[in-house]
Amino acid sequence: MRLVLAMSALALVASRPAAAVELSLPGELGQLQVHGFISQGFLLTSANNYLAHSSRGSFEFTELGLNFTMLATDKLTLGLQIFSHDLGPIGDYRATLDWYSVDYHWQDWLGIRAGRVKLPFGLYNDSSDIDSARTAILLPQSIYPAQNRDFLLAQTGFELYGYRGLGAAGGLDYRFYGGTIFLDIRPQPGSPITAVDLNVPYVAGGRVLWAAPVEGLRLGGSLQFLRLETHLLVPSSPGQVAVNLPVMLWVASVEYTVRDLLLTAEYSRWRVRTESSNPSLFPEGLTFSERGYALASYRVNSWLQTGAYYSLLFPNVSRRGSLEGRQHDAALTLRFDINPFWLVKVEGHYMHGMAGLSSSLNGNQPLSSLHPDWALFALKTTAFF
């Protein structure tokens, strides 16, 4: 029923060309702009369940967003976005405040946002929900994993941002933030371990992008620190085990745009230390993961874009050799813009390795028992205004 409602809403929006809705507010208040999007996707894998129960084909791939932005003065902007999604076991159509902020743009080189603000990590993390802004259906999952959306998308706190022109040397775009992330505990059916609580006492970091003097070239670096704290109920233990995870993530980015061609490459390493109050029940350790991709996208004409990427994921660099310790992902995409407010995408992936797969989505089988070579077909349509 919810799927039918989503599809009906999509058809309604897509059938009428529309621009942003602008409302004039009374008195001294500025204008209010309203934008929105609705997406419905389909996932099918040749083997293994990926992101959803995809081996039998899954429509559990829906996104809806509606945002309101008011330019209160030349320097002050207020905004919020309501977001609801479903992707296999996550989302479940719950409506959430995706972001909301009070944005004071003091000078071009310094502004401050307070509220729930999307995390600038790599080139595309803060826009990873926005299907209309890219060619691919799935961003390279090595650096932008859809199942980690709740951890990586937004933080509640503040952000300092700005842009500084450097004359002949180009310009710098920078964002620095600090705050926390509020997370819900999701039950993991079949898992012997139960999380009692989950807190993020802090998340902090920044991203600096240099617009180089070469037209269309951007180079950047992002760094993020966060700490996860949880209490776990472990079978065979009468009490709880406190587990803390200090995490450091960084990504180096390069993007080159020349007319209708976009070339991007990113490389990232994530460092996760596991601290346990009872190492015999929940072992301590230090893990480095390695991630990267190279992407090309070309706009053939006003209604057709093509894209391709190759993405690599090693969740634990010390176990690269095993099939469950790596994921190679080669993807090809066609994007059709039916009109300026409605698009359809088709995408095929060839996958090698089982990293990135979820044991709980695959009948709690160990990853080593899943198929190492498999294919993913994805179809998605999005309407937006």
Add this chain to the structure above:
Amino acid sequence: MRICAFILVGLVTASGAAERPRSAYVLIVHPSSRVSRIDRKFVAEVFLRRATRWPDDTPVHPVDLGPDAPARIRFSQEILARSVASVRSYWQQQIFSGQGLPPPELPNEQAVVSYVLSHPGAIGYVTGDTPLNGAAVVEAN
């Protein structure tokens, strides 16, 4: 003789046309602006909303034409160095991640001229043959 006169008239006409090429677009600002030349890179930053103030610290109000307007297509290629579709993708990212809003898109050149005339600090672009009604032309270099 008639042929020579015909060729001469043709050459004069052609050279006159060459002296007055029809611009794909001209940049216009509010008549109170004291700017006559402007850095192309600054114009790009203004239309991508990275720069929001004129050098004298007054707010700048950029205004766009619709995505299919020929002047928009040329302006986008020459000033922003990217296609209109690429610029629209950029704004999709900005809008839905809460980073900013695009300049208003107006349906035709006359509406852009009216907007520029009624907003001190405004900057827009129109085709070269559009009546400017007092809006000031600036050169991008």
